[in-house]
Amino acid sequence: MRTLPDKCEQSNTVASFCDCIGKEEASDAAAKGFCTRAADNGASVTGDELVELKKALKDLKDIDDDEGCCEC
Numbered sequence: 001m002r003t004l005p006d007k008c009e010q011s012n013t014v015a016s017f018c019d020c021i022g023k024e025e026a027s028d029a030a031a032k033g034f035c036t037r038a039a040d041n042g043a044s045v046t047g048d049e050l051v052e053l054k055k056a057l058k059d060l061k062d063i064d065d066d067e068g069c070c071e072c
Contacts, residue, residue, distance in 0.1 A: 004031060004057040014038050014050050028057055 005027065008020035018035035021027045034053050038045040 004028060004054065004061065009054060009058075012047070012050075014045055014047060017050055017054075028060070031057060 005020070005024045008017060008024060008027070008031075011017035011020050017031075018038055021031050021035050031053065034045070034049070
């Protein structure tokens, strides 16, 4: 599962991250939800929350990559 496009992962501000996510169809629902909340709440969404979101999405990607390969 593609949770976060590589180019969006490189975004370091909430605004640039959400601009990138808005252009990508394959983005995770949590990322889209984060950006919706950022649009609704403005300044109350912080860069620290963005860092945590990106960390969680990376962890999900790592889990999916590990489970995607099996020896049957």
